[in-house]
Amino acid sequence: IDYGTPASRSEKTVSLTIDGQSIAVPAGTSVMRAAAELGTSIPKLCATDRVDAFGSCRLCLVEVDGMRGTPASCTTLVAEGMVVRTQTERLKKLRKGVMELYISDHPLDCLTCAANGDCELQTQAGAVGLREVRYGEGANHVFARRAGEENDRFLPKDESNPYFTYDPAKCIVCSRCVRACEEVQGTFALTIEGRGFDSRVSPGMHESFLGSECVSCGACVDACPTATLTEKSVIEIGQPEHSVVTTCAYCGVGCSFKAE
Ligand code: FES
Structure with a gap:
């Protein structure tokens, strides 16, 4: 599973509500990742948990009580008491338009x-x-x-x-x-x-x-x-049925490859 943004290592915990469900996650976690941990997959294109969030595709819009507009969930960090909605009709229409x-x-x-x-x-x-x-x-x-x-x-x-x-x-x-x-x-x-x-x-x-x-x-x-x-x-x-990915940060000869 790709949670959309890298995990936070903070020891401080923050509680919030997403689509009526409560969750506590480490401070510094993105709303997108918190939602994914609840089993809610927010549409995304530019976000992946392998690199830091960038917020460019604007597909992951959510509604947050007290915040103006529809912020990107990948670049919005959780806050204590935050109330988030991810699946309203307005959001679905916006994402479809994007x-x-x-x-x-x-x-x-x-x-x-x-x-x-x-x-x-x-x-x-x-x-x-x-x-x-x-x-x-x-x-x-x-x-x-x-x-x-x-x-x-x-x-x-x-x-x-x-x-x-x-x-x-x-x-x-x-x-x-x-x-x-x-x-x-x-x-x-x-x-x-x-x-x-x-x-x-x-x-x-x-x-x-x-x-x-x-x-x-x-x-x-x-x-x-x-x-x-x-x-x-x-x-x-064509695409292999099974793949293995290896990554070596020190080798410059094609260290990330897929093999059947
Ligand atoms: Fe692209 Fe959030 S996933 S802006």
Whole structure:
């Protein structure tokens, strides 16, 4: 189970109520993690318990008594006496609207995608109940690919790294790869550049992953929720039925790999 944010090590305990259920968790715990410990899964894309919360996808919105608006549960920390609601009709509508925008800027080639069945965007679209999209259903990307066009929104794949492929068309700019590179591997090879539709992950000042500071550790591939960063072995032979993940922070030759 992925609780959404790393566990707090505080010895102080905080009590709160989530959807009418009481829970006591260590101070410094996120609302998202506290809800997960109660068995409530709040939709998320940018949060994972492997890296610190960033709050970029805005899918994990909740309502908190006394707080204005709908804060992101991954970056909101628990407080004594806090009262949280995670499943109101208003929240469901907001999350569906956010997901609709993501899908409108994403290729809809799921059936032939390497991540099909193992894609968090696909899973969360189902979780928020998205059945139709009003904004073109990723038509811009699909059309550009078929036409062989290249523009700022549809950059070509980067196949330079021998272990993985980077496909910017499938990037949802959640920055999980950037944070994994920094926090898991301790390398600062990746960044987010551009704004709005033009924003994307990039290997810094370098033109390709191979020519960058990337040490091919695989932390970014492991953190990616879509098929943006995909192991070449997965693209060639499909998803394994069983996988084993190993991570070594000291080796720069592809220490995170999956094998049947
Ligand atoms: Fe909280 Fe993305 S999961 S903002």
